[in-house]
Amino acid sequence: MKIAMGNDHSAVQMKNTIKAYVEAKGYQVIDFGTDSAESCDYPMYGEKVGRAVALGEADYGIAICGTGIGIGIAAGKVKGVRVCTCSEPYSARLSRMHNNTNVLTFGARVIGEEMAKMIVDQWLDEKYEGGRHQRRVDQLAQIESRN
Numbered sequence: 001m002k003i004a005m006g007n008d009h010s011a012v013q014m015k016n017t018i019k020a021y022v023e024a025k026g027y028q029v030i031d032f033g034t035d036s037a038e039s040c041d042y043p044m045y046g047e048k049v050g051r052a053v054a055l056g057e058a059d060y061g062i063a064i065c066g067t068g069i070g071i072g073i074a075a076g077k078v079k080g081v082r083v084c085t086c087s088e089p090y091s092a093r094l095s096r097m098h099n100n101t102n103v104l105t106f107g108a109r110v111i112g113e114e115m116a117k118m119i120v121d122q123w124l125d126e127k128y129e130g131g132r133h134q135r136r137v138d139q140l141a142q143i144e145s146r147n
């Protein structure tokens with residue numbers, strides 16, 4: 001399984017920690033950077049992660065900025081991407097079960113590395129339930145089609 005990862009300057013260390021963590025779990029990582037602490041703009045990195053998932057180059061995406069919000073908005077602009085931006089594991093888990101989220105974002109300035117690992121564990125390990133949730137996920141795609 002492949003995970004596309006991307007981050008801005010605020011999240012280089014967090015990205016490296018989470019990258020090593022998921023690699024140790026057996027995932028292959030496509031790392032879109034940045035690896036520099038020099039100030040950069042998060043939208044490009046969110047888009048790269050979103051596109052990799054939408055095009056099927058990666059099974060999941062994990063994108064990190066200061067809050068997780070900007071890079072999450074960017075990734076969510078890509079058609080077919082459903083983003084979970086969260087700071088605790090419960091929402092991450094439910095976002096997989098009910099919303100079939102395919103990109104996870106969080107903030108390197110908001111949560112610590114151990115919380116990030118718990119979130120990633122819950123998000124990667126949980127399965128989409130389908131059933132009644134599929135109708136609602138289909139409606140999300142319909143919103144993309146008519147806007």
Ligand code: RB5
Pocket residue numbers: 008010042065066067068069070071
């Ligand atoms: C960068 O200063 C910061 O704005 C960015 O990392 C992110 O938090 C945006 O949502």
